Amino acid sequence: MHDAHASRPSETPVPLTASAVLVNKVGLHARPSVKLTQCAKGFAAKIELALAVDGPWTDAKSPVKVMRVKAPQGATLHFRVTGPDGKAALAAVLALVHDGFGEA
Amino acid sequence: MNSSNSGNVGIVIVSHSPKIAEGAADMVRQMVGSAVPLAWTGGDIDGGLGTNVAGILEAIEAAWSPAGVAVLVDLGGAETNSEMAVEMLPEDRRARVVVCNAPVVEGAVIAATESSGGSPLAAVKRSAEEFYA
Numbered sequence A: 001m002h003d004a005h006a007s008r009p010s011e012t013p014v015p016l017t018a019s020a021v022l023v024n025k026v027g028l029h030a031r032p033s034v035k036l037t038q039c040a041k042g043f044a045a046k047i048e049l050a051l052a053v054d055g056p057w058t059d060a061k062s063p064v065k066v067m068r069v070k071a072p073q074g075a076t077l078h079f080r081v082t083g084p085d086g087k088a089a090l091a092a093v094l095a096l097v098h099d100g101f102g103e104a
Numbered sequence B: 001m002n003s004s005n006s007g008n009v010g011i012v013i014v015s016h017s018p019k020i021a022e023g024a025a026d027m028v029r030q031m032v033g034s035a036v037p038l039a040w041t042g043g044d045i046d047g048g049l050g051t052n053v054a055g056i057l058e059a060i061e062a063a064w065s066p067a068g069v070a071v072l073v074d075l076g077g078a079e080t081n082s083e084m085a086v087e088m089l090p091e092d093r094r095a096r097v098v099v100c101n102a103p104v105v106e107g108a109v110i111a112a113t114e115s116s117g118g119s120p121l122a123a124v125k126r127s128a129e130e131f132y133a
Helices: A030-042 A063-069 A085-100 B020-034 B053-062 B076-088 B104-116 B121-132
Strands: A017-022 A045-048 A076-082 B012-013 B038-042 B069-073 B097-100
Touching: A017 A085, A030 A063, A030 A085, A030 B020, A030 B104, A045 A085, A063 B104, A063 B121, A076 A085, B012 B020, B012 B053, B012 B076, B012 B104, B020 B038, B020 B104, B038 B053, B053 B069, B053 B076, B069 B076, B069 B104, B069 B121, B076 B097, B097 B121, B104 B121
Parallel strands: B012 B038, B012 B069, B069 B097
Antiparallel strands: A017 A076, A045 A076
16 A cells, blocks of 8 residues: 555555444433443544535544534444545444444 | 552542432542542531531532642532632642543542543543533
8 A cells, every 4th residue: 555655655646535324222312322432542644424425524532523413323334534544533433333332 | 559548639628418418428538549638528507508718618628629729619609608718728738739621420430530530630630620621
């Protein structure tokens, strides 16, 4: 993955994107929001989420903003990730959503 | 991710009602986990509804972290007594304790979430105060 720009990883021009369906009962309410932001904060990458593929995008590291999205069960969460550890970050947040945030 | 809690900003919950303070602390522990120093205080010295400076000082001491302490308060006296408690701290600690302008329950959960990710005191305060933004 190294190229001429490898020394400037923060300027990765194209964000990674993926989506996952919210399976847990309560959707993206308080507790899942906290879990998601805690997970997102573990990465240097900029991580955003949205309910539609073209946004509006919300900072996944802000618990207040994530809760305001009020994403219900069955909603598709789109993620947009930019940064050197973006791939791992994307995998981690997707795993969390697929896993229903550890809830039933 | 949160292997160590010693460096995370501490959270103090101050309510007129000890039940509210304790309940909010329960919510923080259950939703955010144990990676954040946390203490609560509520009630006046006679056990009635109210707040007292000594109790707040004790809570700040209990939640102390080198990264500082964010205090969440409910109404009037909780805020003024918290400010008084901060004034009474040793000078080297005073600058590392902030009273947040945020709702006590939601603010505590959000502040703790921010703290659990290792954020500095200013970011913890800012995040809690987003509720009123």
